[in-house]
Amino acid sequence: MKKPADLSVLVQLRERQRDEALTALAQARCERALAEQQLAALQGYAREAEQRWTERARAGVSPTLLATQRHFMERLQHASHVQTDVLQHLERRIAHCEAQWHQAERALATLRRLQQRRAQQWQQHLLRQEQKFNDDMALQQHRRRHAPHP
Secondary structure: OOOOOOOHHHHHHHHHHHHHHHHHHHHHHHHHHHHHHHHHHHHHHHHHHHHHHHHHHOOOOOHHHHHHHHHHHHHHHHHHHHHHHHHHHHHHHHHHHHHHHHHHHHHHHHHHHHHHHHHHHHHHHHHHHHHHHHHHHHHHHHHHHHOOOO
């Protein structure tokens, strides 16, 4: 049996792939957190604008001002919908990054198990060779001691 090939280069490659997948996942999660903050800010601003408008409308407003306010609120709603779409996209991206990370972890674990199994098999092979050598030496010594002397 020949010594098994060293898998350390492959292990390092898989570790790098796993680390890159984890970095991408962390980045996507950070982007999601920022997008959530932006959506919350938009929604909070829309609530405040609606409250201000309600208070101002009690005193009476012109039709032009009413149309301007409606247009403004529609634009805020549109911005909120766009931001919601961004969040949904980021959620899909996070799920994809998590899947890639888990796949990289599994591949790395498989490679490490293979490396460990090969090392164990090699050690067993060496132990068997050593045992065979010792047995042969013992047999030779036994034959020399018990061989008829001329």
